[in-house]
Amino acid sequence: MRMCDPPGSLERDPNVNFAYLDERTKRMIRRALLKAVCIPGHQVAFGSREMPLPYGWGTGGIQVTASILGPRDVLKVIDQGSDDTVNAVNIRRFFQRTAGVAVTTDTTRADIIQTRHRIPETPLREGQILVFQVPAPEPMQRLEPRQSETRKMHGLAEYGLMHVKLYEDIAHYGHIATTYDYPVLVNNRYVMSPSPIPKFDNPKLNMSPALQLFGAGREKRIYAVPPYTAVTSLAFDDHPFEVQRWESGCALCGSRASFLDEVLTDDHGGRMFVCSDSDYCTSRQGADVRSVISDGG
Amino acid sequence: MSEQTLDLNLQEVGAAFSDPVLSSQAVFRAALAALSRPGRIQSVPHDAQQPPGATPAAAALLLALLDPDCTVWLAPRLAGGAVSAWLRFHTGCRIVSQPAAARFAWSDADQLPLLQQFALGSEFEPEISTTCVVQVKALDERCGWRLSGPGIPGRQRLAVAGLGAGFLAQWQANHNLFPRGIDVLLCAGQFLAALARTTAIEA
């Protein structure tokens, strides 16, 4: 169910190069991407350009998407798991306008999915590319803000600092207190930020059939996890990695397997839990609901 | 700008892609798919006129990926022929004489120097290493080596015709350098398959 022609759909702007970026910039980013794929989890510095969207709002993801996108690709854009949050809409409109590509909300139909903060619940398949928007690519930035130092730690695989931080959590709280942007070890070599996805999504990174690309525009870094690559969440033998669980299922579709957002329903403490992944939730509720949403209505 | 003067007859230089924007994108995606799934053969259809001595897939890769920011090393047979002028004319890349100074290399399989002679990157910037485009006689993913590593569920077969007998030992050394090391795109006709530095090969 492709949003072929939603009401008020955007014409491709003939005055802008395909997918906005100039060809030399795309080549530079493509070369960085090819090396990133060959060194899973390693942050490749690239000449990030100034995009017509603000830093921190997905400029890295947009540059990656613009460099890989072709006219026959079908694009999906999500923010917080949803296709209809304003930032996701804005980025989707940007590519409709600059590349004229088909867009969809359907995870299974998308060739490229640009995401902020979630991995879709629907399992990805071979051939799909997931593009993450990354605000802070350096997993140790909060512990050591100097890039000149963290670069050395990655080079020498000196990750003691990271383990000390996690262990201090355990000493203080009884367990690891990192709930999102939970660091992972890629291909048993590089410690990597999975971007601020909830740790609930971390297991989906491991041995994914899809190619996962990460773009950090402001920090000027690109990195990648090829398909079928081992990605493990950092943990200790006596404190294994665990994901969040909820006591009830989604109030709309009943799923007990998805990440739930808490919604306040009144000012007396009333609340409910619903799927963060709107496409997953609506597809479980039935085709009727879903088609209405896909019309952009 | 390159200091090398472009000494060529425009009539003799074959044309590049008729649609440089979309063709470059399509060729790049084939390369991305190849390096994401080492050993899997990708097809690289395109309409550029490659110069004599160039394999269609190899010519398309370099045409799609290079620009004046890139250094390229050419193996002797390619450097001596029309390839050099064609590549410089269409991409503006700089040809260098030392493999270790090149971010890209283009060679026939029988003229490939020792892999350790290319740029291998540093511990801190392992991405500053050569990507080698190697023209081979044939590729077959139904038999041959058993590849494993990132991008490969289980084992991937790949037979490559034309590489020298010493290649496997050199590749093993390259693989052991990880995260440093080179990456290879093997081209036969309009097809390509890749070996990322993470790829382990069993004969």
Next chain:
Amino acid sequence: MYVAVKGGERAIENSQALLAELRRGDPSVAELSIEQIRLQLRLAVDRIMTEGSLYDPELAALALKQASGDAIEAIFLLRAYRTTLPRLGYSVPLDTGKMRLWRRVSATFKDLPGGQILGPTYDYTQRLLDFALLAGTPVPPAPRLPADAEPVPAVLDLLDQEGLIEAESASCGDPEPHDLTREPMRFPASRAARLQNLARADEGFILALGYSTQRGYAHSHPFAGEVRFGSVEVELVPEELGFAVSIGELEVTECQMINQFAGSKSQPPQFTRGYGLAFGHSERKAMAMSLVDRALRAPELGEAIDSPAQMEEFVLSHSDSLEASGFVQHLKLPHYVDFQSELELVRRLRINAVQQDEPT
């Protein structure tokens, strides 16, 4: 029944329509022309060109209009426009010694070749609100320097002749300068990369850092050797000609700051330099930049690094107004998912804490 919030697309369209209406304001009042902005809000236009790193007064004025006067938003518009422009050629270095001067002052010598030229400055205006501007009054013509005035030598060149100030030397092998807009910053940065970063840096940030060096947060004893503002020619060497031809003129402000330096075992005592350059008339920016440039030379001059303005990675990573503005304001974007994760954790930690406190 709860229904998830939808309609982001329509919300964006409505927001943009409202913004356009507010930008225009009351339609019974005449609309600002780009010419008016370019000529009458000159200093705002200059700041936008400097930090936008594009010398185009007309487009900078357009950006200011489009941004309803918000300088950082206007800089953003200009940067986003310039980012995909093709590079047609590279100029030879500007020769500011040949500047056609509007203004030139030195704080280090009472009189000097070429003299002090006060030119247009707010420095001595006494800052009383001019209520005559409420109505708009005609302005009488001002006296000017003759158009054919001789070029005035730079003050620091005079000191250089005596060897009292470090020579201005090109870096080793004089490589092509790093291009900050094409390649990522690497630390330690070259001086060229540093100066590019500072020239594009947010004026307020650089001003505060420069100020901090005067208050003990760096080893700085600055003198304004020279501040000059005027027009310089931009020259290019076309490959087919082999010699430089002028392709136009631009206005710049340059500051050469003189700083004390005690000398070392290998070097006799000598003054050192800090450098600032900005498009148009931007003295505050150029001067602050020269202070920060000098502070960042600490490692090169063997000085201890203990103040923020000397910390290269700190200064250069936080100087860009667009990076800072974007990332600060991205906190407006939804963070439901991460917040939900934290909420769940805090609830769990509180339950654990209560259970531990309960008497057994």
